[in-house]
Amino acid sequence: xxxxxxxxxxxxxxxxxxxxxxxxxxxxxxxxxxxxxxxxxxxxxxxxxxxxxxxxxxxxxxxxxxxxxxxxxxxxxxxxxxxxxxxxxxxxxxxxxxxxxxxxxxxxxxxxxxxxxxxxxxxxxxxxxxxxxxxxxxxxxxxxxxxxxxxxxxxxxxxxxxxxxxxxxxxxxxxxxxxxxxxxxxxxxxxxxxxxxxxxxxxxxxxxxxxxxxxxxxxxxxxxxxxxxxxxxxxxxxxxxxxxxxxxxxxxxxxxxxxxxxxxxxxxxxxxxxxxxxxxxxxxxxxxxxxxxxxxxxx
Amino acid sequence: xxxxxxxxxxxxxxxxxxxxxxxxxxxxxxxxxxxxxxxxxxxxxxxxxxxxxxxxxxxxxxxxxxxxxxxxxxxxxxxxxxxxxxxxxxxxxxxxxxxxxxxxxxxxxxxxxxxxxxxxxxxxxxxxxxxxxxxxxxxxxxxxxxxxxxxx
Numbered sequence: 001x002x003x004x005x006x007x008x009x010x011x012x013x014x015x016x017x018x019x020x021x022x023x024x025x026x027x028x029x030x031x032x033x034x035x036x037x038x039x040x041x042x043x044x045x046x047x048x049x050x051x052x053x054x055x056x057x058x059x060x061x062x063x064x065x066x067x068x069x070x071x072x073x074x075x076x077x078x079x080x081x082x083x084x085x086x087x088x089x090x091x092x093x094x095x096x097x098x099x100x101x102x103x104x105x106x107x108x109x110x111x112x113x114x115x116x117x118x119x120x121x122x123x124x125x126x127x128x129x130x131x132x133x134x135x136x137x138x139x140x141x142x143x144x145x146x147x148x149x150x151x152x153x154x155x156x157x158x159x160x161x162x163x164x165x166x167x168x169x170x171x172x173x174x175x176x177x178x179x180x181x182x183x184x185x186x187x188x189x190x191x192x193x194x195x196x197x198x199x200x201x202x203x204x205x206x207x208x209x210x211x212x213x214x215x216x217x218x219x220x221x222x223x224x225x226x227x228x229x230x231x232x233x234x235x236x237x238x239x240x241x242x243x244x245x246x247x248x249x250x251x252x253x254x255x256x257x258x259x260x261x262x263x264x265x266x267x268x269x270x271x272x273x274x275x276x277x278x279x280x281x282x283x284x285x286x287x288x289x290x291x292x293x294x295x296x297x298x299x
Numbered sequence: 300x301x302x303x304x305x306x307x308x309x310x311x312x313x314x315x316x317x318x319x320x321x322x323x324x325x326x327x328x329x330x331x332x333x334x335x336x337x338x339x340x341x342x343x344x345x346x347x348x349x350x351x352x353x354x355x356x357x358x359x360x361x362x363x364x365x366x367x368x369x370x371x372x373x374x375x376x377x378x379x380x381x382x383x384x385x386x387x388x389x390x391x392x393x394x395x396x397x398x399x400x401x402x403x404x405x406x407x408x409x410x411x412x413x414x415x416x417x418x419x420x421x422x423x424x425x426x427x428x429x430x431x432x433x434x435x436x437x438x439x440x441x442x443x444x445x446x447x448x449x450x451x
Contacts (some may be wrong), residue, residue: 079385097315100319139400
């Protein structure tokens, strides 16, 4: 009994010790694990920091490249514009000579010319007038691009009132019906650019009417979030779908001078002005079914 | 109203432009009063009396200068600058006669001291109108500066 008791005490003590020992080992193990885990975290952190540094380095590089590229584009743009400016100016000098001397002959020396000769001189005079108009328009277009734009709230009511006033002679002469929506919105833009946009759109809408019917043109608008979309609609001759993009290019014309006079700069000016305002312009039209020009600008 | 007897100096590098301008002036009866400088340097030589131009009987000091802007080497701006920086010349009215309507050209011309800025129209008929107005305004209505030098 005594022995049995003794053994069991020893057993109990031994079990206790074993328990303590194994607990100790587990603790030690968990400390190591923890250390390892912490190391791993440290390692991970280091990798992340490196990655972040790499990202910000790449960002800086990218930013630098964007700045450089923008600068190059600006230079190229300026060069192009100063090119078209000088070309237009240098073209004007010989043109003045051509038209000047042709006019002098047509005025003062007409009697010395045969009927055919007179007719050809009249042709020279009117062709140089046309050329003068083209150069003026090219200058107007290139000047538009060199302008700096600050976006400010502009009441379209005022812009369109002026536009309509400048178009009044044409409206009266053609017996046109021009109807504008009331309560036009205030948009974020530039007065000169917005004037150019609407004068040209309205002028086109009035010009390209069917010969047998007086022009009917309307302007309305709707709000779309922080944008407004303005619509200039005519019941004119319309535009074939293959030209819906092309008409916005400089000097693109779909008609002869005799049919519809013009230089083909109007819509190019509209497009450029809209681009400068960060907006969009497009057309929906079909031949014989009239056209609707859409202008989207911010408010 | 009478036109005062005026000497005009036309500074223009394009020979055809010179011909047209002289023709236009003949139309408004101003033929005998115009001297021509064919470029900026000639204009400066004329105004500063260099070489033959020292003979003021033959090359009188102008009462009005018509100045083209775009000329090779010495351009209109340089001529204008020299005129306006020289006491004996600075009171002579200078009319810029150019084909440029550009804001920059207009600003610079007036900044340097141009007295007027006229754009040459493409059509001769329009140009005749411009020349007629020059004759009416600058040679008839406008009262010019007094004779003699300004030492300021």
